Amino acid sequence: MSAFLLKRASTWPPLAAAALIGILVLLALPYLLSPYHLGLAVQMMIFALFAMSLDLLIGYGGMPSLGHAAYFGIAGYTTGLLALRLSLSVWLAIPAGLLLAALTAALFGLLALRTRGSYFLMITLALGQVVWGIAFGWRSLTGGDDGLPDVPRPDLGLHLGLPWSLTDNTPFYYFVLFSVAVGTFLLIRIVTSPFGYALRGIRESETRMLALGYNVWRYRFVAFVLAATFAGLAGCLYVYYDRFVSPDYLHVARSAEVLLMVILGGSGTLIGPAIGAALIVFLENVISAYTERWLLLLGLIYVVVALFAPTGLIGLVREFRLRRAEP
């Protein structure tokens, strides 16, 4: 049966052990880290989800996009506005954010998905910037450049008499951990499903998939909307974390950052982008404490990665293992 396993059997025990240890560490984190570092961990998890959502699009679907932050931001603004202005419960605010992200993606997908490669890249960037421009310009709704401060933390409405609220760091950490875990689980299910495999086929050879009878456009469209929805979830979580939303959520620099997370980690692996996200979040926080030159560093990392490691860290590890295996 070994030929039937899509993952080599010999790697299972170590992976499972590592995963278990990882989960235990994640659960224990609030008791191991200072509030500042815990906040960093929350950011890392949220951006890991954001990066994994883009990986679905790029790594599995073969559709590199420079406008993914649009969905992160639209969901963030929607949830933020509903929570702030209408005091809507999180149970409504997050679904609303997800819905708006999905609808925008459906519209943008209809426009962009008849193109490929550089054209697609360019169009997604343009569409993303247009959304940014609207957020920036529509002061009456979005507060423009000033943004929307004081977004309240979610009230889960679970009157269990428990002595915690999500305004405290630790409960909020678990809230994010749980949400990101659910998102990750769903993404894993999607990429290991027949849909996910078909997506990979499309990435490898669109013409062959068409010749086999797959309605390629439909797969692409669904992948595009799904990726946007998960990005939206990350956006909703981030707005609750930061309690502030501004056009920065939507700027091309944000799209560039998440794209780098995917490429740096290794596209098409899910875990790679998650690692890439943690790395970039860490770097950005460290660098920003000493200098304002974060964008410069981002650009440099881009150049280095594009030149020397386009398959990312996971790709480098793979290559290393292959080289070691050969005599």
Added chain:
Amino acid sequence: MTALVASDISRNFGGLQALSHVSLTVEAGERRLIIGPNGAGKTTLFNLLSGAMAVSSGNVLLFGRDITRLPTYARARMGLARTFQITNLFPRLTVLENVLLALQAGDQSAFSLHRRMRANHQLFHGADALLRKWDLTAITGKRAGDIAYGEQRQIDLILAIAMQPKVLLLDEPTAGLSAAEVVRVVSMIRSLPREITILTIEHDMDVAFELADRITVLHQGCLVVEGDVEAVRNHPQVKEIYLGVD
């Protein structure tokens, strides 16, 4: 019963006439050979039949249904499969995954988001059986981009066969293969059920005549001759086109 009909089809690119008023009728179960020198329009013909390209004029019918306006994937669903002149596999996926995708193509479940690929034992058994039948189990776990060229051509063919097609378009299936590999591929093709209608583009004349009931000869985008093997072989115009090649 007529399997495939091309009715006066043409294709031009700007000023270039790639195919000009070609008509052909292929009966179900027939083995039709398409030959002609380079640039004759053979692959263009396949592209028009499969839907990879749109006709500039004319119609294509599959089992009596007009498929001229149908996109490629719809024609594939109707039972029209093809292989490619330049091997067209999924390079970073394993051979097994390549075959699974081909087998799954017709299924409704191919769009399922929640099922797990690995849980579909029937699909795996099917892929295993197919690879076993053609004696290619040795490369099952290898990436399709990493296997030998000859093996890639064979997998290219298997992907088309896996679709359980009614009509099969083979574009130079033996191109670039060694003598031994050519024998293997030819025997693969010859062992296909008679119910399948097969159109083959071939350059290798020895191979070509082995795979043919009838032959269509194209030259510079036009249909020049059509007939059975003997008739075409001895046709003066064919000899002229292939001057030096016999």
Added chain:
Amino acid sequence: MTFWLVQTLNGISFGMLLFLLAAGLSLIYGLMKVLNLAHGSFYLLGGYIGLAVIHVTGSFVLAALAGSLTIAVIGSLVERFFLRRLYLQELPQALLTFGFLFIFSDLATVIWGRNPETIPKPSMFRESLQLGAFYYPSYRLFIIAFGLVVAGFLWWLQEGTRVGAMLRASVDDEETARALGINVSVLFTLVFALGAFLAALGGVMGGPIVGVYPGADFEVLLLGFVVVIVGGLGSLKGALVGGLVVGLLDNFGKVFFPELALFTIFAPMALILAVRPAGLFGRE
């Protein structure tokens, strides 16, 4: 009536600047299949260098020359030593230029600070010209004329010269072009440098009317993209027509809907994508 004429001329003159930018973008993509995301940087840096030169020398012509030539050199260095290593890899190349966009953007704020600047108009065009019933800045008219001259020059270069023929051959079929002895590598560098030159020139010429400020690189890049999306990537005609369309729409959008100006650009872009995704003059 005057209002409409003035605004139309404003739109056309701005459109000419966009043409300069988009022409370079299209030429580079058409030949090299590289989506040069650093193109906005070339515009901005050209403007900044021009600004520095004009402060020192007072000559607009020198400023324009210095800005565009310097950026042309920088562009050829980027192509020769970075882009060329990623030959034929579309995504890594785009990412590379993207990286440079951020690097240049940040360097510009380091070197020139965050304050918006304007380049003073050339002394010859400081006055307004009387056009019938109204007065209109002669500088803007100069931009329109200059843009048309450049368009004509580029058209002649592409269609009427040997270099242009080599360019067209390489675009059509690079392998054959190489086989015919055309030095495609040198052509790549030259075209990239030309594209950078045009963008930087746009930056200097745009300095008096649009200004030179941090963020202009992203803004102008976006508009450049909309131009090639509308006009078609790889087409000179498309860059001109698209430039005029976007220039007019951007201008009227800012006049009528200042808060949602980008929306007026979104509409034609969406329309083109829905109806003819390759752009008005783009190849399929």
